[in-house]
Amino acid sequence: MEKKKPIKGKVILSGEIVCKTGLHIGASDTGLSIGGMDNPVIRDPLTKTPYIPGSSLKGKLRSLFERAKDMEFNKYGGNNIYRHECSNSECPVCRLFGASSGSGKNIPSRLQVRDAFLSEESLSKLSELDEGLPYTEWKAENSLDRITCAANPRPIERVPAGATFEFELVYTIEKDEDLKEDLNNLQAMLRLLEDDALGGGGSRGNGRVEIKIKDVLVRKIGHYIEGEDEIKVDLDGGDLGASVEKEYKG
Ligand SMILES: [Zn+2]
Structure with missing residues (x-):
């Protein structure tokens, strides 16, 4: 295997994730919810505002892509979670999202997903x-007893519909010939996510989001080293991969 990992540039996508329904991205409740609710959302420890961890968004996009490509879930991650990970540097999933297969064959992720915070x-x-809680709402989710029909309300904390988070995705250009395909795959998964759900309780109506890409920037490596201008890509609602490739090569 070739032991090189060039950085030829970065593509920076930024925009908004708009909650069309309430969003629940759970915090691990150890210690946080003593005397509180069962299902708290994750919050920034300093500002106490809810946010979307980059790892949650990235994990969701990855799992959609694994399923869209019908990849084999060959790796057990604990907690009954299986996923795909391999050491093939041509694998469209692993080259974009990374793989840590051990044995010196790790594939670093080309995609970095920043934490997304609420807009001003x-x-x-x-x-x-x-x-009673800053920035969120309570929703009682009922599970119906099938025999008595008695409802058993279970409160869940959500960021309400209408809330907007600001996201940033950074793609590292390593191989020119993968640029278009990787970005088109990423754009497709952002679209698929809009018809899927982010966070918990998606099958019960939570987590429907709209993803608006607002800015696309290409910064070739010369931008960082020689002060070359960055390139603003006009996406115009179209094909992300082709639009970026045109500016990158042009
Ligand atoms: Zn793979």
Whole structure:
């Protein structure tokens, strides 16, 4: 295997994730929810605002892509979670999302997903909510007893519909010939996510999101080293891969 890992540039996608329904991205409840609710959302420890961890968004995109490509779930990650990971550097999933197969054959992820925080506007709107918790709402999710029909309400905390998070995805250009395909795969998974769900309780209506790509920047390596200008890509609702490739090669 060739032991090289060039960075030829970065493609930076930024925009908004708009919650069309309430969003629940759970915190691990150890220690956090003593005396509190069963299903808290994850919050920034300093500001106490809910956010979308980059790892959650990346994990969701990856799992959609694994399934879209019908990959074999060959790796056990604990907690009954199986996923795909291999050491083939041509694998479209692993070259984009990375793989740590051990034995010196790790494939670093070409995609970095930043944590997504609430927009200023959402912060100010949500701070007016009066639900007892900052920036969120409670929803009682019922599970119906099949015999008695008695409801068993289980509260879940959600970021309310309408809230907007600001996301940033950074793609590292390593191989020119993969650029278009990788970015088109990424764009396809962002679209698929809109018809799927982010966070918990998707089958019960939570986590429907709209993803708006607002800015696409290409920074070739010369931008960092020689001060070359960055290139703003005009996406115009179209094909991300082709639009970026045209600017990158042009
Ligand atoms: Zn793979």
